[in-house]
Amino acid sequence: MSAKTPSKLEKIMAAGHLGVTSECGPPRGSDPEVIKEKAELLRGCVDAINVTDNQTSVVRTSSLATCIHLKMMGMEPVLQMVTRDRNRIALQSDILGAASFDIHNVLCLSGDHQSFGDHPQGQNVHDLDSMQLAWTVRKMRDEGRFLGGDEIKRPPQMFVGAAANPFADPFEIRVPRLAKKIEAGAEFIQTQCIYNIDKFEEWIRQARDRGLTEKCYIMAGVTPFKSAGMAKYMKNRVPGMDVPDEVVKRMSDTPKEKQAEEGLNICVETIQRLKELEGVSGFHIMAIEWEKKVPEIVERAGLLPRPEVE
Amino acid sequence: MIVADKKPVEEIIEYVKDCRKVLVLGCNECVTVCEAGGKKEAGMLASALRMYYANQGIEDAQVDERTLERQCDHEYLEEIRDIADQYDAIVSIACGVGVQFTAEKYHNTTVYPGVNTCFLGATEQRGLWTERCQACGQCILAYTGGICPVSRCAKRLFNGPCGGSSDGKCEINKELDCAWQLIIDRLKAIDRLDLYEKLFDIKDWSTDRAGGPRKVQREDVQI
Amino acid sequence: MLRALEKGADGVCIIGCMEGECQFKTGNLRARKRVEQVQRLLNSIGLDGERAQMYNLSSSDAPLFARYAEEMDERIRGLGPNPMKKKKNAA
Numbered sequence: 001m002s003a004k005t006p007s008k009l010e011k012i013m014a015a016g017h018l019g020v021t022s023e024c025g026p027p028r029g030s031d032p033e034v035i036k037e038k039a040e041l042l043r044g045c046v047d048a049i050n051v052t053d054n055q056t057s058v059v060r061t062s063s064l065a066t067c068i069h070l071k072m073m074g075m076e077p078v079l080q081m082v083t084r085d086r087n088r089i090a091l092q093s094d095i096l097g098a099a100s101f102d103i104h105n106v107l108c109l110s111g112d113h114q115s116f117g118d119h120p121q122g123q124n125v126h127d128l129d130s131m132q133l134a135w136t137v138r139k140m141r142d143e144g145r146f147l148g149g150d151e152i153k154r155p156p157q158m159f160v161g162a163a164a165n166p167f168a169d170p171f172e173i174r175v176p177r178l179a180k181k182i183e184a185g186a187e188f189i190q191t192q193c194i195y196n197i198d199k200f201e202e203w204i205r206q207a208r209d210r211g212l213t214e215k216c217y218i219m220a221g222v223t224p225f226k227s228a229g230m231a232k233y234m235k236n237r238v239p240g241m242d243v244p245d246e247v248v249k250r251m252s253d254t255p256k257e258k259q260a261e262e263g264l265n266i267c268v269e270t271i272q273r274l275k276e277l278e279g280v281s282g283f284h285i286m287a288i289e290w291e292k293k294v295p296e297i298v299e300r301a302g303l304l305p306r307p308e309v310e
Numbered sequence: 311m312i313v314a315d316k317k318p319v320e321e322i323i324e325y326v327k328d329c330r331k332v333l334v335l336g337c338n339e340c341v342t343v344c345e346a347g348g349k350k351e352a353g354m355l356a357s358a359l360r361m362y363y364a365n366q367g368i369e370d371a372q373v374d375e376r377t378l379e380r381q382c383d384h385e386y387l388e389e390i391r392d393i394a395d396q397y398d399a400i401v402s403i404a405c406g407v408g409v410q411f412t413a414e415k416y417h418n419t420t421v422y423p424g425v426n427t428c429f430l431g432a433t434e435q436r437g438l439w440t441e442r443c444q445a446c447g448q449c450i451l452a453y454t455g456g457i458c459p460v461s462r463c464a465k466r467l468f469n470g471p472c473g474g475s476s477d478g479k480c481e482i483n484k485e486l487d488c489a490w491q492l493i494i495d496r497l498k499a500i501d502r503l504d505l506y507e508k509l510f511d512i513k514d515w516s517t518d519r520a521g522g523p524r525k526v527q528r529e530d531v532q533i
Numbered sequence: 534m535l536r537a538l539e540k541g542a543d544g545v546c547i548i549g550c551m552e553g554e555c556q557f558k559t560g561n562l563r564a565r566k567r568v569e570q571v572q573r574l575l576n577s578i579g580l581d582g583e584r585a586q587m588y589n590l591s592s593s594d595a596p597l598f599a600r601y602a603e604e605m606d607e608r609i610r611g612l613g614p615n616p617m618k619k620k621k622n623a624a
Contacts, residue, residue, distance in 0.1 A: 083465075084465070088512070110465050110467060110472050111465075112474075112481075113464050113465060113474070113481060113482045115464075115482050116482075124465065126465050126466050126467070127513075127515065128512055129465070129467045129468050129469050129470070129510075130467075130469075130472075131469040131509060131510075132468070132469070132510075132511075132512045135509070135512070136512075147512065163473065164473075165473030168471065168472075168473045168474070168475050168476065169471075169475050169476055169477060169478060169488075169491065170471075170475070170478075170491055170494055172494075173471075173494055173506060176506060176507055179507070180469060180507065180509050183509050184469070184509055192473060239473075239474040239475075239476050239481035240473040240474050240475065240476055240481070318577065319574060319577045319578060320577050323578070353535075354535055354570075354571075354574065357535035357536065357539050358535065358574050358577075358578050359578075360539055361535075361538065361539055361575075361578055361580060361617060362578040362579070364539075364616070364617055365578065365579050365580060365616050365617070
């Protein structure tokens, strides 16, 4: 695959390197310093930074504004967009807005249901779904046209991504679903956090069999556990999360003061094992409110230094 | 059918507490089936209001009850033509359509809603009604195995399921079936999983409420 | 039930067959639900919901019937006369 956009992330993976992304959740306030501090922790150790879009349906500074801050810091943002809060007019408008700041990556999501957030009485939009949003960005970029058909002057140049959960039910359609996302226009995929490596390998194998890993960069998602409690919570409370018993046991069997370190060990081991897996093009490290540990994970996993591309 | 749920009596009392002559107007259609606004419920509400007034020491209050075949048709609503204006208020326990049509027809009479109109649904079992249709105006059930993602998926995804589907249940509520799990099971049962592979086009919502108040006009039956 | 209370009855007691033994299968269960509905309705208009009661009884169990009747009587005496009756008498 050769790069079609100015996206650094795309160029790195197109050159055959493993891409590395992490994420930055915007603050629940308007202080730009919070964003800058978080982003600085990631400088030099990742190729691009995802900026979440009101994740878990809790109001935060907008993803677009935060992406602009990152851009002005000389970093590469991935604009996350959920279809929960905006209709096709607002989505396309924000895509243009992002493009006007030369933001070159977008991740198309449906978003958590608002009942999980701080405004459960709100309306949800879902004018488009995540696949249709990916399709929309591709149409805007490749045809230079809005959904309505009119021409776009200076169309967006965006590397289009989507999320995939290899562990959600029903398992039998997880790969056909990936195929649909790619057909819709997704060029890279960031997966749900991987703890059940066997199941993930099975998913990748099926995707390879269908030729999907040739059409799309799959970035494996990882999240380090901070504690045994977090492992249990993820296993039992987070929908669509697959944490095998032995992983929870490994965390629980570790003395409390060593659990954070053990969580990092598991994360690094996961990356090391998946690095060798054919069809994995990179890693998406979601260190939830633990950004400062990302450089260590990247280094220990042997992913430094990050490649330079033109 | 249109499924409605009873409003709390306290709320209805709040509407009519200063009235002296009230008509409780039931409807024999959907709201009778969902036990929210039929003849029985009209009788109970009227009786409760009478006792409320009596208990407040209001001696001259009059609460009558009447149940029409339908409140969404001119001909049945005409049945109260001669009496409607005698009342300070009509409490319609029909769906929102009935309440509005009654109000339109009897322009000078106050009409209050006595139920909350909820959705288009089915009786799954006695006392349990669940949503099946959002009347989006462009039915796609042919492609989704007869199960509607617009009304049954919490995010109305056309290309579902989302990552929150777990053991066949929706992420927002463990008791709620994941619509896309149902669709996939059903497509499998009718040997049409090929339909799942097809990317669903972006929906034209102009036939939904987004397009403004809708109408169906049929010249082939209009006189 | 409501009619009787509206007309001034101090209490209404519905007696059904033992649960599971209804000749109409679920008639007695539905009756219980109705009584509970009426209780809630009475409470919400400021009357005592306890004025409506549901009992289940086998047709041959006269002593139990007598006990329920006494229980109901005691309950109603405790609540005092139905306010509807006072209003009627005053009028």
